[in-house]
Amino acid sequence: MRHRPLVTLAAGAILLLAACSSGGATSAPTTAASAAPSAEAPAAPPAAACAESAAAGEVSVAIKDFAFGPADIQAKVGQTVTFTNNDSAPHTATLDDGSCTTPNISNGASDGLVLSAAGTYPFHCSVHPTMKGTITVS
Numbered sequence: 411m412r413h414r415p416l417v418t419l420a421a422g423a424i425l426l427l428a429a430c431s432s433g434g435a436t437s438a439p440t441t442a443a444s445a446a447p448s449a450e451a452p453a454a455p456p457a458a459a460c461a462e463s464a465a466a467g468e469v470s471v472a473i474k475d476f477a478f479g480p481a482d483i484q485a486k487v488g489q490t491v492t493f494t495n496n497d498s499a500p501h502t503a504t505l506d507d508g509s510c511t512t513p514n515i516s517n518g519a520s521d522g523l524v525l526s527a528a529g530t531y532p533f534h535c536s537v538h539p540t541m542k543g544t545i546t547v548s
């Protein structure tokens with residue numbers, strides 16, 4: 411009389427275990443293939459070729475009447491190209507590739523970009539995308 415409930419309890423536990431392990435088995439195969447996309451990273455160009463700088467620069471560019479002057483800028487590697495805004499509207503100098511930008515430069519203020527690798531860097535004003543220029547670094 412006393413053994414009966416124990417036996418049914420054990421049978422119930424086995425059923426429960428079976429249900430559990432089969433449930434685990436069906437959900438397992440989908441979790442393996444999600445750690446691959448880092449294989450394309452080595453193709454990246456030299457990191458941080460451009461940095462924003464508020465320091466007074468070796469190369470000066472005036473922004474006036476919604477244009478960069480000059481628009482074709484020559485600089486040496488490591489020089490700071492400083493943009494001074496003579497307009498009442500705010501402007502930026504933002505590399506077309508998005509790698510760096512000045513903050514909004516308000517009237518009378520200056521800010522600059524430093525390029526640490528030779529190359530040709532087209533840029534624009536993020537407030538007025540029709541304002542364009544190119545920094546050639548050698």
Ligand SMILES: [Cu+2]
Binds near residue numbers: 476535536538
């Ligand atoms: Cu602008």
